[in-house]
Amino acid sequence: MGRPADPARRERTLARATDYVLAHGLAGLSLRPLAAALDTSPRMLLYDFGSKQELVAAVLAEARRRGAVRLTEHLPAQTGSVQERLRGIWAWMSADERAPFVRLFFEVHADGLVHPENYPDQGQAITDWFDTLGATFRDVSTGPDDTVTPTLVMAVVRGLLFDLTTTGARHRTDRALDRFAELLHRSADEPDAHPHPGRQVVVTRAQPHRGNDRPN
């Protein structure tokens, strides 16, 4: 009885809103301009999502979903040398098509530093990479549950992305990644040519999520 609901409209709005946020960023997001760009009204945005906060959460989830899909279909297995795999990851993540995602990623991180209470599972966005990258770089890992290698690889990629997005120095960042790939490649060839006491298998898998300075 009554007019049937149309969930497709909400999905369509969500998709277009995600496009909009990827193009314009999260910081200055406002309902009225967003609604105007989406050929709808702030009234309908609240009708569909309840509040701006929930809308943002839905948009971020959608963006994450899109990024995850693109990634898994791009990193199927470990093929080629360490350098080739690393270069592949870097080329994919630093490509111009990924720039909106990278930008949103940094924006969310920065906002999460000021308002950590709004992003309860942001740490998971980091640790989720472990399984994927751990499998990709198994030959240069220190053990089956090695979290240090994925941590370092992702730190290099994120740090270089930070540099690239700030300076635009494509050549310099490309070469820096090559240098890292070379370092990592050597460690595979000579696993213990120089014994270092600090080298040991890591046991910890998931670290507690920052229970330090903000007691909230």
Place this chain on the structure above:
Amino acid sequence: MGRPADPARRERTLARATDYVLAHGLAGLSLRPLAAALDTSPRMLLYDFGSKQELVAAVLAEARRRGAVRLTEHLPAQTGSVQERLRGIWAWMSADERAPFVRLFFEVHADGLVHPENYPDQGQAITDWFDTLGATFRDVSTGPDDTVTPTLVMAVVRGLLFDLTTTGARHRTDRALDRFAELLHRSADEPDAHPHPGRQVVVTRAQPHRGNDRPN
């Protein structure tokens, strides 16, 4: 003739405003709460700084100045092994006392990605490290004008800071840095055990500042 100007007041306000921004972040900064916390009025803030934008610029310059002072007095020369130097840099930058600076740093970067026109010299904040770090890690550089090694070192530090501030995983990030230090150390011992054709001295010093997608 007339009442003498009191430039000390502006300096005092700037110092306290910088404290406030380091504590509360840049994103939600508003004149009225800021003025209230500084025992002054929005009227005086505009009187001293002209506009909010100029105030923010002054605060960022002051924050950068503070950070630079602390750094130069902490990294005097290259002492100890590569690992020790790298660990020293990491320990200093990831210390809790630096957290407000790191947070502001990431916040400015994220805002710069959305509004690059507001940060004309942000690329310099990256390339400024080259001289300092180039001197610190001269023994593992590929040449006197090597920008790749400082780029990679800073990328690792920034990427791990990104991880640490998100997940709070102190132990895991510490170990990841140790792993990188080990990789870098080996490359010093065996400078060319494995010849790689891609290895060569970099000539470019300062890259053009991202004149790509935003023609403004």
Place this chain on the structure above:
DNA sequence: TCGTTAGTGAAACAGTCGTACCATATACTC
């Protein structure tokens, strides 16, 4: 046609924002 539910436009509300205007107070020289 009527009842019922979903969708939607317009307007208003209560608040915040940066900033401008106007008056006045303060501290100095002459």
Place this chain on the structure above:
DNA sequence: GAGTATATGGTACGACTGTTTCACTAACGA
């Protein structure tokens, strides 16, 4: 005292914010 430049308080403006309220239409089953 007058003259003058600096410093400051108070207030209001116009533009924005997320959200709410009221009225209304659209689409269905009975």
